[in-house]
Amino acid sequence: MSAHGSIPVLRIGSTLLASIQVELRDTIADAFQEDILQTIAETGATGLVIDITGLEMVDSYVARVLTNTGRMATLMGTHAVVVGMRPVVAATLVRMGFRMEGVLTALNVDAGLALVSELIARRHGAGQ
Amino acid sequence: MPLQYYMEKLYLDEAEVESRRHFFEITADDLTRLAGLHSFAEKHTDDIVEDLYRLILGHPEAKKQFTEHATLVRVKQAQRDYFLGLFSGRCDLAYVQDRLRIGIAHERVGVPPKWYLGAYARYLRSIFDRIAVELPDAAQARAAYQSIEKLVAFDTALAMDTYIAAQLGALERHQAAIRELSTPIIRLYQQVLLLPLIGTIDTHRADQLMEAVLLKVVEEQAHVIIIDIAGVPLVDTKVADHLLKTTEAVRLLGAQTILSGISPIIAKTIVNLGMNISAMHTKSRLAEALELAFEIIGKRVTSIAKNHPAAAAEATEKS
């Protein structure tokens, strides 16, 4: 387990689980992205679950950082899933016109981990 | 409904009160004149209120309205206060609030406009008779009477507004209740929700719906929500747009939306409008949507095997 800045990152098998509990300021969000990508590179993680249950507010900057982190992780071969978005956050993002494209979502950590497992299994099943 | 409700509904703030004073042509002179007549009012208030009650008691229907309530004495006192209030020399927000309270009391008791409007007219006649005696100078008397008339007109407007606001309030509550009843979000199965939409969807309702859907999805941790629009008579760009927004928001939460009840007309509308709904699952029939929902959560509906007790009983019955 490692704690980068104020966002703890757990390793569950070859999946990383990051739970964002604090109100995000831009610099922390940026540092988070750096750390995650670095950790993926170091550990070769095949899954990434970002839990944002603790976020009361996600503005366009944070939304972009989260989306980009997911997409960058995917490029590195890691299945990334954002979980636990709150109703008020989802409503605000769509009302702003922000589209979180290229990132998978799931209801909660369990669902996120299950999705990651399924995707890994499928990839293996496809003869990779 | 409390005072605050009416203040909001009627947009009553200092600016609005000033605007009304202006239109009813109530000047500082009028108010000063009225304040100067306060002792005249006190002298005659009992008689004038009695005039009103003679009118009411002499009218069979009106009499029924007022004497059925044991509050007659209290109402008389309220009338006295009302009458004297005309000569307070004020016509500000506080004055308006006092008047509103009287209107609210009438509304609560269920007094229809015809009675209290008739009462205002009765006051004016009573005052007219007595003003001429109090102020022998015709010009003075006329000026005084006009000031009173202006303020009574002002009060009448408030009374009407209160009455209408109360009716509209009741209507709004009924509409809200209907909306509640017509958009229940049902838990069909574990992790599967159903929202059968009925009736027209305007922007306001669509906004509320999206919020209700999102809250329910998280509360139930539902993986799928089926939104059935067979009961929506009109689907235009706006409605389709709202549905798209809702679908996207549900996706952000980590769940999926299936839109069902797509009739040929709706299908035509959506395609002709050039709307891109490729992100949504869509089905024409609710039954198909349900099958898809089960598939999404990894379940399947199968036939009961032939040697199941229920099947056996049925087979026995048939033979």
Add this chain to the structure above:
Amino acid sequence: MTILSSENLILASEDDVMLARRKVRLLAETLGFDPFTVAAITTATSELCRNVCVHAVKGTARLEQIGSGGRTGIRLEVRDEGPGIADIDRVLSAGQRSVGSLGLGLSGSRRLADEFRIETIVGRGTVVTVVKWKRPA
């Protein structure tokens, strides 16, 4: 319309943006705004205040509780002496694909607010005002 309370804030750092967000959230919650409306105004605040710090280095914000005809609302005016915005129409209609966060932050705030006003002069600065009303019961 009446102004029931007013507070001035400096916007020069990330901390200031965080503080502004917190103050707006607190005010909205205190006034009894529903959670979706709280989120809308707080997010708009974040967008606008960040824009100031990122694009204009510094500026100020005025947070007011306002009332009009029995309604309660929050008004936020964000002001800077930055470079101003050259092509305001293009920026306001900016979608996500536009370069930089300015466009999305502004258009996003506009969509989230009930009332939105912007005055900008290239080389002089920008003033953005947003209003969010409490939903009627």
